[in-house]
């Protein structure tokens with residue numbers, strides 16, 4: 001199991017998420033197709049530079065010794081997280097955006113052998129992060145780890161060291177097993193990334 005999740009600053013991180021109204025309760029259809037009674041609206045956090053800075057510091061500090069030369073994130077929220085973490089590490093920041101398949105570094109070049117820290121906002125199925133990992137490897141970059149603001153996955157194994165500022169156990173359901181659907185409650189599909 002390559003996942004190791006940090007717990008530093010958990011109380012502070014929880015407070016940031018709650019104070020910024022990022023934790024939404026209801027009945028949500030996630031991009032993965034699963035249903036959930038909770039949704040993390042990361043832009044409620046990312047709209048506040050001071051919150052982004054505080055969370056970015058946890059990721060930057062965790063990987064400070066890893067030798068990253070570039071921080072890369074997926075569109076959309078990952079662009080902001082990558083920029084802030086890169087700023088604190090004093091390195092370059094790039095982002096991967098949708099291509100013909102997956103995501104690509106359309107506007108940037110990555111030199112073979114460059115060490116890359118991959119970051120994102122909320123880890124759910126890991127799809128967006130996997131896109132960036134694949135693109136880094138296609139460019140022959142070297143992934144030193146993955147850092148996310150919130151890990152709400154079931155413990156997805158990305159095959160590289162994983163750090164999250166905060167880990168949440170949030171239930172998700174297949175639509176046919178969803179207790180909220182069973183109660184006849186309508187669901188909403190929030191503006192989401194994978």
Ligand SMILES: [Zn+2]
Pocket residue numbers: 027035036175178179180181182187
């Ligand atoms: Zn449902």
